[in-house]
Amino acid sequence: MSEIELRNVCKEYKKGYPIIHEMSLTLKEGGFSVLLGPSGCGKSTLLRIIAGLDRETGGDVLIGGKSMKNVLPQDREIAMVFQNYALYPSMTARENMEFGLKNMKIPKNEREIRISRISKMLGLEGHMKSKPHQLSGGQCQRVALARAIVKEPKAFLMDEPLSNLDAKLRAQIRRELIELHNKLGTTFVYVTHDQVEAMSMGSEVIVLEGGKARQQASPDEVYANPADLFVAKFIGAPPMNIVDVSALSKFGVAPKAEFIGFRPEKAMIMDFSATCPDGCVFLAGSVAARENLGDHSLISINTKAGMIIAKRFGERAFSEEKAMVAVKREDLKWFDEEGKSIRT
Amino acid sequence: MSKDKAINFIAFARCIKIGFIAICAALMAFPFAWMVLSSLKTKAELMSGGWLPSDPQWLNYLEAIRSPLLRNIGNSLAISAASTAYQLVSGAMLAYALAYMSFKGKGLIFALIMGSCMAPSAATYIPSYIILSKMKLLDSYTGLVVSSLVSVFGIFLLRQAFMQVPPSLIEAARLDSASHWRTLWKVVYPVAKPSFAAFVLINAIASYNSYMWPSLVTNSPDLYMVSQGLRHFFIEGGAYGTNWPLVMAGSAIVVLPLLAVFALLQKWFVSGLSGSAGLKG
Structure with missing residues (x-):
């Protein structure tokens, strides 16, 4: 059992200024849970509370059903991977991996077995005698992962582990992490501000903002049915188009709806004079910008409801000055005055 | 300033810097040198001044070592x-x-x-x-x-x-x-x-x-x-x-x-x- 449960967890560094508001979450055993949010949303603090490096000011953390109230970080059977790797600079890769095992009083032959297995798994065999400063960023990252894996913890906590790597390496390690999670089947808790990482790796995504969990769902669900305007605007590149309900009122709207959202790829661009297909809502406007991104292009259209961004795949470039944006009714998302999603 | 002049200026500044450091180092080293030179003189020679000992008195060291030092x-x-x-x-x-x-x-x-x-x-x-x-x-x-x-x-x-x-x-x-x-x-x-x-x-x-x-x-x-x-x-x-x-x-x-x-x-x-x-x- 290694489910992680947060019960009404609060954290405030200064009285009256909570970083985390009464948060209750359950992170599934064996899941790849990603805590996603902008900087300052409390995601790293939450991870540190789970690790025991920061103490919660209220509520309780349960790992495998047991309260962690009086359990020290080293006794929580978790391993953490830090943003800056936190490798011990004076030790070789091998010593870095072995340090924790020695402290845990694991016998020598068992240590040997674990280290050789994990170093093979991560392709580190050739670098075991190197010190961190002799290793590249990607290799350091793998050593940091290996150091966590050899401990055979109940859960891995990762604090933006890829943010120090260049884009190419990041994509590669992202794939390796998915593979690793499949192989180990251990609970992963992963903190990031990068939605690509969250969407591509997570089995579930928890979107955090202002110390509150806005939505906890699978990546597909978070993308397709954002729980509120914040999630809608935070996820997706470019984010969901949001327009005021009045702009489309002539088409008939859901009750209580104040805002309407639709994904850029759901926005169809048509010639200004074209007749719209049935079951669509449409907005007219002038083209403000065109961005060609290879397999698709982004077209910004200035309408009376504000700027709309549409994604257009392949096809010929859209060269008209004026355009019509049409969206199928079933692709519209409705939000009430507080920004909460309305399911229709 | 032309490139040549700039290089000349840098070289000049470097000379001044090194000269300054050399003078400081000499000032710091002088008491040590004086101490070692004096230790090789006879008492009369030391009192009368002069730089180098005419006949180095190595026995001074032997005597210093023989003491409880x-x-x-x-x-x-x-x-x-x-x-x-x-x-x-x-x-x-x-x-x-x-x-x-x-x-x-x-x-x-x-x-x-x-x-x-x-x-x-x-x-x-x-x-x-x-x-x-x-x-x-x-x-x-x-x-x-x-x-x-x-x-x-x-x-x-x-x-x-x-x-x-x-x-x-x-x-x-x-x-x-x-x-x-x-x-x-x-x-x-x-x-x-x-x-x-x-x-x-x-x-x-x-x-x-x-x-x-x-x-x-x-x-x-x-x-x-x-x-x-x-x-x-x-x-x-x-x-x-x-x-x-x-x-x-x-x-x-x-x-x-x-x-x-x-x-x-x-x-x-x-x-x-x-x-x-x-x-x-």
Whole structure:
């Protein structure tokens, strides 16, 4: 059992200024849970509370059903991977991996077995005698992962582990992490501000903002049915188009709806004079910008409801000055005055 | 300015810089040179002036060595080594607690430690003397070591160095089930080595050079430290009888261990004091 449960967890560094508001979450055993949010949303603090490096000011953390109230970080059977790797600079890769095992009083032959297995798994065999400063960023990252894996913890906590790597390496390690999670089947808790990482790796995504969990769902669900305007605007590149309900009122709207959202790829661009297909809502406007991104292009259209961004795949470039944006009714998302999603 | 002129200017500035440093170095080295040259002269020659000894008196050194000076050096080295070793361990532990642990009254403890620097050392002589006498440690090696077990400056130096160590390193060690003791010596120490070197150098030199306090708490010539031993040369022959060449030879011998330590540690000494703690990016 290694489910992680947060019960009404609060954290405030200064009285009256909570970083985390009464948060209750359950992170599934064996899941790849990603805590996603902008900087300052409390995601790293939450991870540190789970690790025991920061103490919660209220509520309780349960790992495998047991309260962690009086359990020290080293006794929580978790391993953490830090943003800056936190490798011990004076030790070789091998010593870095072995340090924790020695402290845990694991016998020598068992240590040997674990280290050789994990170093093979991560392709580190050739670098075991190197010190961190002799290793590249990607290799350091793998050593940091290996150091966590050899401990055979109940859960891995990762604090933006890829943010120090260049884009190419990041994509590669992202794939390796998915593979690793499949192989180990251990609970992963992963903190990031990068939605690509969250969407591509997570089995579930928890979107955090202002110390509150806005939505906890699978990546597909978070993308397709954002729980509120914040999630809608935070996820997706470019984010969901949001327009005021009045702009489309002539088409008939859901009750209580104040805002309407639709994904850029759901926005169809048509010639200004074209007749719209049935079951669509449409907005007219002038083209403000065109961005060609290879397999698709982004077209910004200035309408009376504000700027709309549409994604257009392949096809010929859209060269008209004026355009019509049409969206199928079933692709519209409705939000009430507080920004909460309305399911229709 | 044309490129050539710019290069000329840089070369000129470099010359001035090197010249300035050379003059400073000569000024620093002069007393040492004077000491060594004087130690090879006869007393009459030394008094009459002149640079080089006409007939180097190597026997002066032999005579200095035959005196109790070597024993004094031994005393000083032993006492410096013992007290510096203890200062290092206690200082590192205190600095570790001040840098990485959070507990009630931490600020107050740090303020008290730093505040004790403010008291002039002369003001501490009497209470320290009374304490030592109550412990019956006057006029003993133990007393000399016990009275310098803690170095406030050292605690401060190490604390500053420890603060430069990324906190995630300490947290990683904690999650790796390392005890505080192991974290200190296996993780923090290797990173903060230059500061430890500076610590050793500064405290060992201070202890080796100390004169006032040891002469207050020791009586028997067997326990004399180097500064007391050197003084002995001065007073031996009465007010006008001071055998200067012998004093110089003794001083030259006394300085040797310090020069050796400095030569060994000077590279780390500088980086330790400049606060980089040997950490890169």
